[in-house]
Amino acid sequence: MWIPDSEDNHPDILVTSAESLKVWNITNNQTAELSSSLSNTQQTELSAPLTSFDWNTQYLNIICTSSLDTTCSIWDISTGQTIKQ
Numbered sequence: 900m901w902i903p904d905s906e907d908n909h910p911d912i913l914v915t916s917a918e919s920l921k922v923w924n925i926t927n928n929q930t931a932e933l934s935s936s937l938s939n940t941q942q943t944e945l946s947a948p949l950t951s952f953d954w955n956t957q958y959l960n961i962i963c964t965s966s967l968d969t970t971c972s973i974w975d976i977s978t979g980q981t982i983k984q
Contacts, residue, residue, distance in 0.1 A: 903954050914976070916949035920964055922976050935979050 902912040911925035919938040923931045947968035955961035960977040973983040 900952070900954065902959055903956050904959060909959055912976075914952065914954075914962060916952050916964065918948055920949060920952065920962065920974060920976075935976065937974055937976070937979055 900914055902909055902914075911928075913923040913925060913931065915921045915923070919936045921933060922935045922937070924934045925931055947966040947970065949964045949966050952962055952964040955963070960975055961982070962974045962976055963971065964974065965971045972981050974980070975982050
């Protein structure tokens with residue numbers, strides 16, 4: 900999912916989900932560079948796959964995820980940390 904930046908104030912960011920939340924920076928509409936791969940480090944075993952996520956449209960650095968094990972997490976992608984789980 901692309902960053903919902905309708906005013907074009909932020910760099911182009913693409914976020915994908917699978918076993919982790921991956922944040923990609925897009926440069927010159929050509930190159931995608933992985934800037935971070937976020938996963939819940941509180942769990943000692945493998946994390947359940949992320950099944951869904953959405954951006955906070957007021958604070959574009961905040962993303963909420965849900966996973967197969969019914970865990971919901973709120974992430975600050977600028978720091979790479981969970982805000983709430």
